[in-house]
Amino acid sequence: MYKAKIQITFKNGVLDPQGSAVKQALHHLGFVSVKDVRIGRLVEILISSQTPLDAENQIKQMCEQLLANPVIEEYRVLSLEEIE
């Protein structure tokens, strides 16, 4: 069994309305030193596989087929660890 942690963020230059909204809210709370906020997703997947390489390949396919929108998002596998 393997546990993967995947980071999915907007590509540079893509507008992040949620990030802008959070930035405004933080300013209203008095955190005026905040210059920019970007919000992405963190996906943790538990997957049974024979080898780490097979697990990683499946994870990449999942990102490309479903998890990340290739037009506006990019993904990065932050970690892939074997668990009991």
Add this chain to the structure above:
Amino acid sequence: MYKAKIQITFKNGVLDPQGSAVKQALHHLGFVSVKDVRIGRLVEILISSQTPLDAENQIKQMCEQLLANPVIEEYRVLSLEEIE
């Protein structure tokens, strides 16, 4: 100027409907070896501050006041780096 990367995830035991929906979708795509999916948020904040300690304190306050719902979520500051 400092850049913080914050991970916000559901506490253990809290139902993750989005994660369950993604797991089902992955199974439909043929990724039947997926056992569990948990989805969290990744917040990147750019903040101007005199010291790293001050930046970290402000980041923690932002998490506790706005970014993370203390009832069902937990946060972790993954990184805090000075940038030009």
